[in-house]
Amino acid sequence: MTTTAVTPARPESLLRRLAALLPGLLLLAAVGYAGKFIEQSINAYTKARHITFPNIEYVLWAIVLGLVIANTVGIPRIFQAGVATYEFWLKAGIVLLGSRFLLGDVLHLGGISLLLVAIAITLSLTFMHLLGRAFKLKPKLTSLLAVGSSICGVSAIIAAKPAIEADDEDASYAIAAILALGAISLFTFPLIGHSLHLSDKAYGLWAGLAVDNTAEATAAGALYSDAAGKVAVLAKTSRNALIGFIVLGYAIYWSSRGQAQKIGNKAAFLWQKFPKFVLGFLLISLLATLGFFAKPQLASLANLSRWTFLLTFAGVGLRTSLRELGKQGWRPFAVGAIGEVFIALLTLGLVYGADLYLHL
Amino acid sequence: MANSPRPFRKAFSLDVYAVVLALALALLVRLNLIPPVKW
Numbered sequence: 001m002t003t004t005a006v007t008p009a010r011p012e013s014l015l016r017r018l019a020a021l022l023p024g025l026l027l028l029a030a031v032g033y034a035g036k037f038i039e040q041s042i043n044a045y046t047k048a049r050h051i052t053f054p055n056i057e058y059v060l061w062a063i064v065l066g067l068v069i070a071n072t073v074g075i076p077r078i079f080q081a082g083v084a085t086y087e088f089w090l091k092a093g094i095v096l097l098g099s100r101f102l103l104g105d106v107l108h109l110g111g112i113s114l115l116l117v118a119i120a121i122t123l124s125l126t127f128m129h130l131l132g133r134a135f136k137l138k139p140k141l142t143s144l145l146a147v148g149s150s151i152c153g154v155s156a157i158i159a160a161k162p163a164i165e166a167d168d169e170d171a172s173y174a175i176a177a178i179l180a181l182g183a184i185s186l187f188t189f190p191l192i193g194h195s196l197h198l199s200d201k202a203y204g205l206w207a208g209l210a211v212d213n214t215a216e217a218t219a220a221g222a223l224y225s226d227a228a229g230k231v232a233v234l235a236k237t238s239r240n241a242l243i244g245f246i247v248l249g250y251a252i253y254w255s256s257r258g259q260a261q262k263i264g265n266k267a268a269f270l271w272q273k274f275p276k277f278v279l280g281f282l283l284i285s286l287l288a289t290l291g292f293f294a295k296p297q298l299a300s301l302a303n304l305s306r307w308t309f310l311l312t313f314a315g316v317g318l319r320t321s322l323r324e325l326g327k328q329g330w331r332p333f334a335v336g337a338i339g340e341v342f343i344a345l346l347t348l349g350l351v352y353g354a355d356l357y358l359h360l
Numbered sequence: 361m362a363n364s365p366r367p368f369r370k371a372f373s374l375d376v377y378a379v380v381l382a383l384a385l386a387l388l389v390r391l392n393l394i395p396p397v398k399w
Contacts, residue, residue, distance in 0.1 A: 088378050095382035280379035284386060293390055300389045300397040307397070 024082015025311075028089075031069065031318065032310035035062030059222045059313050063186065066317020075318060086315020090215050091277040093308030097233055098284030099293060099301035106234065106285050109205070112358055113238035116209055116350045121246065124150040124343045131335045140166040140259075141332060143250055144174035149339045152240045153178045153213035159243055159273050163251040165260040176324065177336035182216035183320055185340070190223045196348075202355050204228035208235025209347040212340075215316050218309060237278055244273035 036058040046053040069075070075083060098106075125146045132142025144166055148157045154175050161171045189211065193203040204221050207228065211217035214236050221232025248269055254260035263269050288298060388394045 088374055091375055091378035092382045092385075095379055096385065099386070276373065276375035277378055280375075280382055284382070287386070293386075296396055297389050297392075300394075301386060303397040303399040304385055304389070306399050 021082040021085060024079040025085060026082070027075075027079045027318070028083060028086060028311040028314045031065050031314035032058075032062045034065055035059070035314065036310065038065075057223055058310070059219050062310065062313040063219060063317040066314050067320055067322075068317075070318045070320060071322050083315055083318050086312045086319065087215065089308040089315070090218065090312040091275075093305040093312060094214075094218075094233055094237060095277055095280035095284055096301050096305035096308065097230065098281040099288045099298050100230055100305075101234065101285045101288070103282075103285050103289040106282065109201075109231065109234050110238045112354055113205065113208065113235040114242075116205070116347065116354060117235075117239045117242060119350060120209055120343065120347050121150045121242065123346055124339065125246075127342050128335070128339045131338055135331050135335050137331060137335055138170060140164060140254070141170040141173060142335070143254070144170055145177060145332060145336055145339065147246060147250065148174050148178040149181075149212055149336060149343060151243050151246050152236070153182060153216070155214070155240070155275070156243050156247070160247045160250055163247050163260065163263075163269075164254040173332045174336075177332045178212050179320065180333060181336050181340045182211060182213045185211045185344075186216055186220050186223065186316075189220045189344075193224050193228075198351075199355075200225050200227035201231050202351050204231025205235045205354070206344075206348055206351045208232040208237075209239065209351065210340075210344045211236075214240060215312050219313050219316055222309065222313075237275075237281055240275045241278050243275060244270040247273050 038061045039056060039058040042053065043055060045051075128146035128149060129142055132139070132145065137145070143164055144157050144160060147160045148154065157171055157174050157178065160166070189203075189207055193206070198206065203224050204227065207220040207224070208217050208231065211220045211232075217232050217236040218229060222229035248263065248266060251260055251263050251269070255262045284301070287293065288301075293301065385394075389397070
């Protein structure tokens with residue numbers, strides 16, 4: 001009897017995995033820092049020569065530089081793993097940003113956000129399904145687009161895909177549409193906000209409620225002002241916290257139609273889908289509220305979150321391939337785009353209402 | 361294969377690593393183990 005020795009695949013050492021991330025991380029840092037350098041240089045130049053010039057935030061420079069690199073020379077393979085860590089830095093940055101909120105503010109603004117999110121989600125999911133039907137999209141693709149545009153973009157689509165057993169192709173279409181629309185909102189939201197003279201709080205709340213991906217929502221907020229960026233992150237975090245409930249709802253719907261498996265332990269499912277960084281954000285906010293950090297230490301934490309966001313914004317540009325976005329069919333994009341315009345208008349109305357009646 | 365250990369990467373999500381990193385940084389700042397961070 002011959003036996004074949006099965007050699008278990010040697011797990012890659014942690015050190016080797018970290019080393020593989022290094023080139024991409026350096027690229028993120030270089031692009032992000034170049035964005036900051038350009039902003040500072042323009043400011044210094046225009047100030048020294050008494051030239052009136054609008055301040056273009058480092059956020060925009062970092063994204064544009066990333067976009068140019070990704071869509072001209074491309075991202076060589078060696079950089080890709082490190083560039084993909086931009087979402088990790090986003091989440092770490094959001095947790096650190098908790099230090100800039102007193103828990104009372106989180107509960108006040110977060111509560112308003114949750115209320116608005118609940119209204120917006122109900123209306124936008126209904127609208128997206130009607131649109132999907134009108135454009136004759138596959139029902140599961142419509143579900144993915146609805147989840148992506150009303151909750152939190154790519155993460156929501158990734159969370160929903162296995163739960164409703166959607167095709168890979170549908171998920172890629174939905175992700176591509178959401179990414180393309182996210183990129184467009186980065187450039188349009190600040191312009192609309194300025195033309196409507198929205199306050200930092202109102203704009204931040206709007207960006208957090210309407211822009212799909214957390215990275216893009218953070219960037220769209222920061223493009224308006226530092227204060228707006230802070231509020232956008234809080235509103236977006238409240239929205240993210242609901243991801244499990246919506247995905248669970250869809251999973252139950254599709255399993256009741258015999259097109260997805262039944263969910264056994266619903267509490268475990270909710271916990272699995274719950275974005276854990278929300279808890280980290282609340283913990284740091286609680287510590288800051290209890291006076292655990294001295295004032296200079298709070299400033300350091302806020303600056304640390306800015307540095308991590310810098311890496312995120314560089315990553316947003318670097319991972320956006322215009323060619324890939326162009327490859328998708330026009331119908332998912334059209335449904336996504338019409339849906340996004342509807343959600344942007346709806347949330348803008350809700351924010352105006354909240355400002356009037358709930359005093360933001 | 362009920363007893364096979366879950367791979368470390370799969371046991372924890374990206375979120376958990378991000379929270380751990382952020383809390384570790386906050387602790388270092390609190391204990392003044394890193395110099396003030398400028399922007």
